Amino acid sequence: MQNFETMTKSYMNGEWVEGNSGRTYQNVNPYDDSLIAEIKIASKAQLQDVFNIAGNAQKSWARSSVEERRQVIEKAMEYMNEHKEEIVRLISRETGGTILKANVEHHLAMEVMAEALNYVHEVGTVREVPGGPEGKINKIYRLPLGVISSISPFNFPVNLSLRTIVPAIALGNAVVHKPDIQVGLAGGVVLAKAFEYAGVPAGVFNMVLTDIEEIGDELLTNPITQLISFTGSTAVGRHIGSIAGGNLKRVALELGGNSPFVVLSDADVDQAVNAAIFGKYIHQGQICMIINRIIVHKDKYDEFVEKFAARTKELPCGDPQDPKTVIGPLINKQQLRKAAGYVKLAKKEGARTVLEGKIEGNVMSPYIFADVKNDSEIAQTELFGPIALIIKAETDDEAIKIAGETDHGLSSAIFTSDLEKGERYALQLDAGMTHINDQTVNDAPNIPFGGTKASGLGRFGNPWVVDEFTTTKWVSVQTKAREFAF
Structure with missing residues (x-):
């Protein structure tokens, strides 16, 4: 058994190193505020040193063989599976997620790792293309990008960290990873232990337990990093994008959402309710893809509201360590205050309180609030809490129009008995993902995961992530003497 809660050091250059900023962070259980661990914050100087280390280590790792990279990923998977019980428990304790959510997260993380084995061979490949003067051979090489800054959120710290770390390492890059300090053990220590066990060369994977107060924008501006991979809020994503653009760095940004769940006039209401319950309340609504607005055709509206409210009332709330619990705590008191503020806002704007x-x-x-107006402030806000908003649509066309009236475009869902109509409407929605007769929270390692508009840039998933995390180089070889115009 591995007790991760006693491990509070950063992992730098293959060694466990205590933060030397002089500051500490109290890592507490969101459910009861009990202390999980006290973490010494790593300094900006330590982070700068790590980038230099990663830059040097990456040069060697870029020349690693397919088999070396495959073995590291397989061994890391072995560690994650062997310690599943401890990892699931830690995810629940540190994030406030239920045991069900923690198991789902572990499963998703293992899928991400397994899928990397299907593209670990892509880096270092070369293909020839025709063109140019007689005797010219054009070779296109796919090469590692370099050093990648990985910044992951609090809600799914294991899965959303590995979504960047694993493809980066599989494709010959080095990583400097900063998990959200609130979940630094699950999102950082666990992963560092896995890659240490896997024998990743020193400096290829580095995990730094620190915070923005200490390091500022160093993860974004450091000249060594070539790509900034961030999952989190749109506001922070805009900040990252502006800095990255000014420094001509690549970004992979998976940001906020305002996902619509559309129930059309011919939908199966009972099944739509089943899907909406899961897609609204998993992890207390603290997921970027979570259902944020439920849009229901007037013919199904009253039935849906009644059945959705009845099902919601039955959901067990409380201790996330209890396997029966569906609704656990929000991540911290600031999020709780924000959610309480959204409740007041919904009431102020005239929404009808159903539950x-x-x-x-x-x-x-x-x-649960019904009769919400789509142009209201509450409907245009990413709630990140167990607050359901229901909007009435007069027609199916209007329902789809309402669904698209948001600055965000991450996930979406449409319920209908006419699958062809559903797919036709899906293509009208400006969102990176639309699910017909399902809820909005779906993920897989072999699909193009990402959003449009204010929901982000870039795509995760094989093979799209290969393009994101590598670069291409043209090498031409002139085999016959070329005649020049002058």
């Missing part, structure tokens, strides 16, 4: 929730400790039980 009145309550706050006990750090747990907010679900709220």
Whole structure:
């Protein structure tokens, strides 16, 4: 058994190193505020040193063989599987997620790692293309990008960290990874232990337990990093994008969402309710893809509202360590205050309260508001909490129009008994992903995961992530003497 909660050091250059900023962070359980660990924050100088180390290590790793990279990933998978029980427990304790959510996250993380074995051979490939003067051979090489800055969020720290780290390493890059300090053990220490066990060369994977107060924009501006991979809020994503653009660095940004769940006039209401319950309330609504607006055709509206509210009332709330719990705590008191503020805003804007929730400790039980206006502030806000908004549409066309009226474009869902109509409408929605007769929270390692508009740039998933995390180089060989014009 591995006790991750006693491991509070950063992993730099293949060694476990204590942060030397002089500051500490109290890592607490969101459910009961009990102390999990005290972490010494790594300094900006330590982070700068790590970039230099990663830059040197990457040069050697870029020349690694397919078999070397494959072995590292397979061994890391072995570690993650051997310690699944401890990892699941830690995810639940540190994120406030339920045991179900923690198991789902571990499963998704293992899928990401397994899929990397299907493209580990892509880097170092070369293909020839015709063109140019007689005797010219054109070779196109796919090469590692270099050093990648990885910045992951609090909600799915294992999966959303590995989504960057694993393809980066599989494709010959080095990584400097900063997990959200609130979940630094699950999102950082666990992964460092896995890659240490896997024998990754020193400096290829580095994990730094620090915060923005200490390091500022160093992960973005350091001249060694070639790509900044960030999952988090749109506001922070805009900041990263502006800095990266000014420094001509690549970005992979998976940002916020305002995902619509559309119930059309011919939908199966019972199944739509089943899907909406899961897609709205998993992990207390703290997921970028979560259902943010439920848009229902007027013919199904009253039935849906009644059945959705009845099902919501039955959801067990409380201790996430209890296997029966569906709704656990929000990640911290700031998020809890924001969610409470959204409840007040919905009421102020005239939404009808269908289900009145309550706050006990750090747990907010679900709220449901109906008759919401899509142009209201509450409908245009990413809620990140167990607050459901239901909007009535007069026609199916209007429902799809309402669904698209948002600055975001991550995920979306459409319920209908006419699959051809559903697919036709899906292509009208300006979103990176649309799911017909399903909810909005879907992920897989072999699909183009990403959004449009304010929901981000770039795509994860094989083979799209290969293009994101590598570069191409043209090498031409002139085999016959060329005649020049002058």
